[in-house]
Amino acid sequence: MIPLTLRVLFAASLAAVLTSSTHAQQRFVPYPPIRIEPVRTAPAAQTSSRAAAITPDVQSVAPDAPLKSLLVDVLLADVGYSNGFRFSNLGGRREIYIPVPQGIELNLAELALVFDDVSAHEARRSLEILANDRSVSAIVLDGKSTGRKVRIALANAAARDGFLKLTFLYSGAATQDRCIDVRYVGDSLTMRPESALEFEIGVAGAPNITATAALLPQNVAILLSNPQLPPMDIATALTLARSLTATGRHVTFYHGVETLPELVQRDDRRRWTRGLIVVGAFDRIAGRLDAPVATLASAAGVTPIDNTLAAARIGGVPVLLVTDVASARAGRLLGNPSLAALRDTPAASVGQVTPPKGPTDRVSFDELGVVPAQADVFGRADLSVAIASRTLASGTRPSRLVLDVMVAPDAAGEKAVVSAFVNERLLASTVAAIGEPTRLDFPLPDGLVGTVANIRVVVQRRSAQGDCRFEPQGYPAEILGSSSVILSTAGSVAEDFSDLATLWANGVEVLVPKSTAARPLMVVGLLADVLNALSKESAPIVVKYVDADVAPTPNAPFIAVSNVPPAGAAQRVRFDRGRVVVADRAGRTRLDIGGLTTGAVAQIVTSGTYSGLWIKPLTSDGSLAVSPAVHLNRGDVAFLDKTGVALALSTERDTLLRISYPDQGSWLTFAERFRSWIVGGLWALVTIVLLFVLQRLYRRRRVTVTRE
Numbered sequence: 001m002i003p004l005t006l007r008v009l010f011a012a013s014l015a016a017v018l019t020s021s022t023h024a025q026q027r028f029v030p031y032p033p034i035r036i037e038p039v040r041t042a043p044a045a046q047t048s049s050r051a052a053a054i055t056p057d058v059q060s061v062a063p064d065a066p067l068k069s070l071l072v073d074v075l076l077a078d079v080g081y082s083n084g085f086r087f088s089n090l091g092g093r094r095e096i097y098i099p100v101p102q103g104i105e106l107n108l109a110e111l112a113l114v115f116d117d118v119s120a121h122e123a124r125r126s127l128e129i130l131a132n133d134r135s136v137s138a139i140v141l142d143g144k145s146t147g148r149k150v151r152i153a154l155a156n157a158a159a160r161d162g163f164l165k166l167t168f169l170y171s172g173a174a175t176q177d178r179c180i181d182v183r184y185v186g187d188s189l190t191m192r193p194e195s196a197l198e199f200e201i202g203v204a205g206a207p208n209i210t211a212t213a214a215l216l217p218q219n220v221a222i223l224l225s226n227p228q229l230p231p232m233d234i235a236t237a238l239t240l241a242r243s244l245t246a247t248g249r250h251v252t253f254y255h256g257v258e259t260l261p262e263l264v265q266r267d268d269r270r271r272w273t274r275g276l277i278v279v280g281a282f283d284r285i286a287g288r289l290d291a292p293v294a295t296l297a298s299a300a301g302v303t304p305i306d307n308t309l310a311a312a313r314i315g316g317v318p319v320l321l322v323t324d325v326a327s328a329r330a331g332r333l334l335g336n337p338s339l340a341a342l343r344d345t346p347a348a349s350v351g352q353v354t355p356p357k358g359p360t361d362r363v364s365f366d367e368l369g370v371v372p373a374q375a376d377v378f379g380r381a382d383l384s385v386a387i388a389s390r391t392l393a394s395g396t397r398p399s400r401l402v403l404d405v406m407v408a409p410d411a412a413g414e415k416a417v418v419s420a421f422v423n424e425r426l427l428a429s430t431v432a433a434i435g436e437p438t439r440l441d442f443p444l445p446d447g448l449v450g451t452v453a454n455i456r457v458v459v460q461r462r463s464a465q466g467d468c469r470f471e472p473q474g475y476p477a478e479i480l481g482s483s484s485v486i487l488s489t490a491g492s493v494a495e496d497f498s499d500l501a502t503l504w505a506n507g508v509e510v511l512v513p514k515s516t517a518a519r520p521l522m523v524v525g526l527l528a529d530v531l532n533a534l535s536k537e538s539a540p541i542v543v544k545y546v547d548a549d550v551a552p553t554p555n556a557p558f559i560a561v562s563n564v565p566p567a568g569a570a571q572r573v574r575f576d577r578g579r580v581v582v583a584d585r586a587g588r589t590r591l592d593i594g595g596l597t598t599g600a601v602a603q604i605v606t607s608g609t610y611s612g613l614w615i616k617p618l619t620s621d622g623s624l625a626v627s628p629a630v631h632l633n634r635g636d637v638a639f640l641d642k643t644g645v646a647l648a649l650s651t652e653r654d655t656l657l658r659i660s661y662p663d664q665g666s667w668l669t670f671a672e673r674f675r676s677w678i679v680g681g682l683w684a685l686v687t688i689v690l691l692f693v694l695q696r697l698y699r700r701r702r703v704t705v706t707r708e
Contacts, residue, residue: 070270361486403457409434
């Protein structure tokens with residue numbers, strides 16, 4: 001059995017390779033979905049390296065001409081621009097740096113731009129593109145294009161110090177004398193994140209690890225090669241998926257070598273469209289690999305690449321092999337600055353490394369890897385960054401925010417106002433300082449920050465205009481990396497799904513049925529979605545199998561998938577009281593769980609001293625539906641279906657909805673359902689009794705007075 005510390009898998013550091021651009025912007029967007037590819041029946045694969053290359057059904061594919069090179073795209077989304085970037089006000093400049101892998105036969109092919117160009121009024125506008133400070137193209141903009149595509153040849157460009165510098169210069173004028181307020185035009189030029197730099201790579205020889213990891217396409221397949229999966233293979237696959245989706249890639253799971261997907265485009269065999277990472281024993285995939293197979297040098301001589309991390313080729317396409325023993329150590333290597341030393345290495349064996357501990361009281365934006373947001377202020381500018389709670393230290397939560405905002409002074413002497421919003425709530429505002437950063441220090445209200453804190457700083461300044469005296473000038477503003485998040489101690493018991501992020505920061509234990517070994521695709525998709533949102537890339541994942549109808553017993557913060565609740569857990573939704581419904585305070589049914597035959601119910605439970613997530617499948621075979629996205633944030637109970645979270649609620653705080661059990665007809669259920677009628681009846685009865693008593697007293701008094 002492999003030590004727990006060795007299971008911080010290859011994908012935990014793969015994100016560091018894929019997001020090495022130093023000029024990227026960070027903006028929170030939902031994670032892309034995890035997809036499951038159903039198992040396909042295919043003829044047995046041939047052992048020839050050429051015959052086994054691309055598809056599971058080798059005999060059905062006609063022989064293709066040998067490839068001389070492959071084309072692969074590196075998207076703007078892959079280097080940190082998950083939302084692209086935008087120009088306006090007839091001017092702007094943006095520099096981005098695209099990492100170019102070293103130690104591989106590679107040429108720059110083309111820059112494929114996809115952009116939206118709109119303008120409310122007529123203006124002469126253009127976009128100039130420079131590669132390494134040399135102009136390569138100028139584009140005329142008409143203001144009427146959405147999704148416009150332009151391809152620019154980069155054959156004469158070359159990487160410098162491992163990067164290609166791309167500069168975008170946007171300019172325009174509404175009239176010849178430019179005597180107009182540029183904001184009048186209403187122009188916008190947005191570079192979409194699917195814009196890409198196209199590389200041409202060779203297909204001969206053994207590829208190196210660094211280049212293969214950096215060039216993985218947008219779609220990546222994780223192939224589990226062992227027929228019966230050991231728990232460590234499931235853990236490896238989940239960690240790989242978590243790291244890949246953190247870089248914006250789309251992950252698909254496959255099980256069995258016979259389900260090997262196509263890696264190149266059908267109508268263009270040169271275009272590499274799907275990356276492949278094989279998890280499992282080397283001998284399962286060896287027959288599909290191209291010759292020569294990489295070897296690992298050791299004291300005993302040259303040995304095959306079993307039990308290590310390696311890069312190989314299938315049909316000329318680079319793939320990564322992550323075998324059982326090497327996954328955790330290889331992952332730590334890829335997160336190490338010495339990774340560049342392996343740019344000529346197709347296989348490596350790595351020793352154990354202890355991860356550093358982060359700060360527990362205060363963490364700066366620089367330490368979190370948040371790229372400072374910049375903008376030019378033309379009257380108003382928005383600066384946005386996002387901080388995920390899962391990136392903070394274990395056992396902590398954000399309690400205060402300290403923002404350092406640098407605003408350049410206006411030549412006319414106009415002062416700027418800086419306002420800070422967190423998750424769209426205004427929390428602080430002040431007049432910007434001149435010549436030094438403006439500091440905003442404010443507390444974060446309880447419950448405001450869940451799984452992510454979307455921080456938006458608005459800089460506003462009154463600009464002189466009119467009389468054609470001068471053109472409005474934009475002045476830069478930036479959120480500095482010295483900005484920080486003040487941390488406080490978090491509770492040891494989760495009350496909301498977002499609280500699981502800090503509990504899982506040091507690792508998470510995943511408890512799944514034993515049947516997962518033979519049918520992993522039934523559960524790994526949903527598990528990967530949950531881990532992507534609530535656990536950091538460096539947190540180790542440990543998978544354990546649990547016998548059917550046996551209560552899982554966790555030994556750490558956990559996720560449990562079973563029909564039986566974890567040992568000693570107090571259920572928020574019980575399944576031993578008959579039909580389960582979600583009803584409003586009037587007793588009207590809003591969601592009937594008894595009518596669902598698909599999906600699952602997720603709830604926060606505590607087993608022993610550990611808080612975790614219990615997921616109960618509602619299907620007869622125990623499978624979990626794969627949805628486009630699973631965003632667990634507020635609440636302690638969530639009902640999941642094929643579209644994601646159908647309903648989430650808190651059983652502790654919610655005053656509008658409650659869990660009820662119609663089949664359990666106790667007098668309390670009856671009293672709760674007819675509470676208003678019972679209260680009204682009691683008031684009427686008390687009133688009648690009071691009137692009767694008063695009437696008797698009145699009659700006695702009259703009789704007494706009459707006798708006197």
